[in-house]
Amino acid sequence: MTVRAENLVQNWFPSEDGNAGERKELIKLMEQIISGVDDLKDPNRAHLKGEKNRGEDFYKKLTETSQIPMNGQQAELVNEELLKLLHNHPYHTKYFFTNILPMASTPGILGMLTAMLVNGNNLWDVYGPAGAEAEVRVVSMMSKLIGYDPNMSGGYTTWGGQGAIFSGLRLAIAKAAPESLRKGVPQNLYAFCSDAAHYSLFKSMEATGLGTNNLIRIKTNKDHSMDMEDLRCQMERVAQGGGIPVYIVATTGTTDAIAIDDVKGVRETAEAIAEKYDLKVPHIHADSALGGFFAFFNEYDVSENPLQFSVGVLRMLKEIKAKFQHLSLADSMCFDFQKLGQTPYTSSLFLVKNAADLKRLDLEEQETPYVGHRGYGEYHTGYTLECSRMGSSISMLSVLLTFGVEGYQRLLGQFLEVNLAFREALSREIPQAEVVNDDNVGMATLFRIYLDGSPRFQEEISGEATSMEIERNNELNKMLFEKLGEKRDEMFFGDTTKFLLVNSKEGQEFYLSVSKFFVISPYTLPEHIPHIVSYLKDVIASVCGQFENVHA
């Protein structure tokens, strides 16, 4: 066994030759971290153990006291310091239901570890051959899953669903105005998405220089999906005014309600308008960051029901299958593996139906003096916005191989079962609460609470509530956020202040504030729902009491 001298710089690195002694050292340090986290776990809370006082001047103090030490410390001591960062950290126990923040699965972590141990650069297969190989495999697997021709399609791993929306917009601009890559972006290009879409497109409009004024928001239907008639009207309005519609984002699984836009309808509308005004068909991106994983049910036999899902979940699956069969009509899409794919951050996949489209964004040979375009190396991603890229594809591959289609069906099916049990119990047990996304399938329930005698959701959305009443209801619901937020180490709920735009009796517009129950932990099971709902019932009763006192 090799024993290293004390002060070698090499001690900070994994071994060169694979010797057992140094491996043992590395594993010992990893074991210290892993068992340190285990010691902090408490399955009855949504946070790890440990004290952390994030008072008002917490970050200010950190700024003042942080300094690089002149002499480095031993790894064991630094590990202790690292573990302290995790004190009172949110942790994905059965009581964790805030938004779509998943636990990193074990195969996901192992994939990342594999990537890190060789630290390849996924920019070029000469630097990161493992990442390139995994990326090509994952792109092919996911293409086949959603019905793209894998011999035509392409894609790459990138920074989030937002990165995918941004890349889609770059493609849209390059397709509509190829000159713009050199001359800058013309100001008469327009993009479209629904009112319920993620703010990523808003950001992208700003970043590409098109400006957010050129983003047209389309009204939503009662189920929060995009209103096709409004899309048609808005596209016509733009075209008649000399504008060119270049990009439509169809959200297939919105971040809040998990509403699913009609991709086929978007395609038909886009083609009809393009023909009428003699324009190119806009690039259509399915923002399937969240919902794309429902495609794992495409081949699920709902009549045989081999995984024995409940009647309620089967009903959801039928709807999911009907909506996702047209996903491949989009020109590009995204799988946010860091969401329902169960990999660590950052790992999102951008898929394009026609890989040749990416060529429009590629760099010329003379622009890449260090890498690519050599006699050696077959795979160079000069079209990505990033230069160096992590090998997150290895993590994706690891989970896909470990779970398989059936594994994803079981996991996502479990999320659906738990959510249905929650919806039913909430409606039954808590009269003040109302489910406001009853029409949406998925693992999220949005709910809003009301005092006795106040107008409720139905009146709010049909314009029968006054401005004062809606404001008052919003205030009550924000009070619930505060209360749930204070106790989030016990149970961690989500919320949003911008769920749905409604008109008051007076014609004033308001967004509704709602709380969110998002099933994302594999540890939450239907049998936990009675306790969760009873906890919620107590908090809601106390908030309502407090609110009535304040407003008495």
Ligand SMILES: *Cc1c(COP(=O)(O)O)cnc(C)c1O
């Ligand atoms: C989360 C989400 C995004 C943004 O994805 P990031 O991975 O956070 O960048 C975009 N669209 C939808 C529908 C999402 O749910």
